[in-house]
Amino acid sequence: MNTKDELSIRSILSKPFVSPAGEMPNRYRKMLKNLRVVMLIVSLVPLTLMTFFAFSQYRKVSLTEAITLIDNLAIKTRHSFQLFLEERLNLLRLIASMHDVSALCDNKTLEQILNLLRSEFGGFVDLGLIKGDTGVQVTYAGPYDLRGKEYIAQEWFQEVLINGSHISNVFLGYRKFPHFSMSVLKRQATGESWILRATFNTSRFEEIIASMGLGPDIDAFVLNKEGILQTRSKVFGDILNRVPFEVPTGVYMSTSKEYSHTDDKDYIIRFCPITNTDFSLVVVIPKALIMKKWVSIRTDMLITYLVSLVIILFVIFRITDTMVRNLMESDRKREMAFRELEHSHKLSSIGRLAAGVAHEINNPLSIINEKAGLIMDLMTRYDSFPEKDKFLKLIAGIKSSVERCKTITHRLLGFAKKMDVTLEKVDLNSLIKEVIDFVAKEAMYKNVSIDLQLDEKLPSIYSDRGQLQQVFLNILTNAIQAITGTDGTITVTTWVENPETVGVAIKDNGVGMSEETLRHIFEPFFTTKKGYGTGLGLPITYGIVTKLGGDIRVESKEGVGSTFYVYLPIKSKEGASYE
Secondary structure (H helix, E strand, C coil): CCCCCCEEHHHHHCHHHCCCCCCCCHHHHHHHHHHHHHHHHHHHHHHHHHHHHHHHHHHHHHHHHHHHHHHHHHHHHHHHHHHHHHHHHHHHHHHHHHCCHHHHCCHHHHHHHHHHHHHHCCCEEEEEEEECCCCEEEEEECCCCCCCCECCCCHHHHHHHHHCEEECCCECHHHCCCEEEEEEEEECCCCCEEEEEEEEECHHHHHHHHCCCCCCCCEEEEECCCCEECCCECCCECCCCECCCCCCCCCCCCEEEEEECCCCCEEEEEEEECCCCCCEEEEEEEHHHHCHHHHHHHHHHHHHHHHHHHHHHHHHHHHHHHHHHHHHHHHHHHHHHHHHHHHHHHHHHHHHHHHHHHHHHHHHHHHHHHHHHHHHHHHHHCCCCCCHHHHHHHHHHHHHHHHHHHHHHHHHHHHHCCCCCEEEEECHHHHHHHHHHHHHHHHHHCCEEEEEECCCCCCCEEECHHHHHHHHHHHHHHHHHHCCCCCEEEEEEEEEEECCEEEEEEEECCCCCCHHHHCCCCCCCCCCCCCCCCCCHHHHHHHHHHHCCCEEEEEEECCCEEEEEEEEECCCCCCCEEC
16 A cells, blocks of 8 residues: 655655655755855856857957958959059150150150050040149140140149159049049259150040959949049948048058948958058958958857857756755754664663563562462462452452563663564454454544454465554554544554565544644654653654564644554564464
């Protein structure tokens, strides 16, 4: 018979470690919490720091790699711009040095030179010769009528006289289309100075940028130091628009900056200054494009971090819970061992006391028995003794009582020291009926009915008959005393628990016991019967059942009643003797 809420002596002793609801006590919950916090800090802080460091480092590396690739391409393109500009400038210097001023002053000659330049090199718009002291364009070859135009007030004119050459920014001018100019100084032996000036369209700039082979999301353009576009931009518009960010000045190396545009996109802007010019090749890359690979890796790293976090949390919570529960179980076993040791010590003390009492009682009992025997012998010798039969019956009663007292003192001695258990074949159902006969009058006096639900197929067991009588007598007596009403009922049930064990349940509908009482019922001298209880009945019962190789359990609820379960082995323990 298996009951869900049965409480063995071990579970009773373990009560301080488990709350009534089966929850972990506060001190263990606090220990579990602190242990988890420490393990989480020790595990997650390094993992988080490592992940954060890996995030930042990989982001930096990804950004650096992307910018380096773009920068290498930009540097090659910048070199193409420098070659183009230097080639055209050197070409003008060569023309100025190869031709006399008289030849350059001839429009036909200038037209021939321009046509040759257009056919061989391309990009030339016009060509003109300007007198250095007046700034007047003496001869002009090109699609416009610019002969006689004066440039002495132009800033570039003065720069050419000082530096010997000049490359202008892109402008519209009289031509109304984007172009730029190059000018070189030619000095005569006579001291006169002349300026050979050519203009170019910006298509060559566009061709050089197109040769970079950039994707549709990457923008590249040429910018002057004032932030004016010298070529078209996908992001910032047409030529001669001003960009909405500052251009680095005084910088001769490639530099980068981040920029957030009005289209809610973040860009990385790479500046590559073109040597000996006011131009910079600018590459604008969407930050999302640069970080695309990083975002993919970041997602993988984040998933790895989260999976690791879940695994760590699971392991920590599982391990700490197991550790604390194992610790709690160890404490419970230690406490149980201590209580059982204390219980044994108390029983040992009681045993020594019982042995002394038993020895003291045995001596007068022996005298009483001898005197009664002597009287009986004297009475049987004389047949004429008056009322002989009556006195013989009385003497027989005295001797019977003495034998009963001897049996009781014998059991006290058995409690005091380990005595060999005398085993015999016992019909448990018959034994229970015999014990009930002893308490029948008391039960009837208290109006308590005893209901027997005995298994007729219950096998005989090998045990100590006299000690089993004491066990069931103690339990039945307690059950009767626990019933305070007028309609008390005690139910005695027997059954086969398993092939090696039989069970006996004694259930009453008495006052029941609190959980605090349940913790102490098997402790010596603990009693709820104030004034007349000794607190020895159940401890002795527990000791007998344990000595016989069985187990005793109890479940109880205040106001409902109590049930004692006694489990006994069918076969005796190895080495036991039989009657």
